Amino acid sequence: MALAGLGWLPEDLAREAGVPLEALQRFDRGEILPHGVYAALRDALHGAGVIFEDDGQMVEGGPGVRLRRAQADEGTRPEELSSANDG
Template sequence: MTPDQCRAARALLKWNQQRLADAAGIGIATLTLFENGATAARPATVEVLERALRDAGVVFLDEGEMVEGGAGVRLRK
């Protein structure tokens, strides 16, 4: 998951950063740094963020899975 996908997923869910941080069990500062690209997040951090978003109904699309290309997100039907 990229920082852009994370922000887009939160927008689809209408979640603020605090709600995602709570759902993932991480600090909001860690989430903010990841989403801003200020620091490389630990793989375990990205994993818990992605799991929380998937559990809430987000589907992650890898580059090439979308008509226009590029990575993205959508909500599960």
């Protein structure tokens, strides 16, 4: 679900996490991996804006993931306006 929300392929996650694609494929099959692989995957997803929720945290129905809200674009501040950036 996290990959779909980010628009990532497994190759993207493997690259961002710095782990071999084969390790990610083993993870998907439920195989036991070194702790560092789990941490790298978690950190890469968290860095991209994925929030991991525990059971009942935001909605009922069990653990899951969601994406962090995007920061609103505040635009150009008045003191930064000039004829060069007047659009």
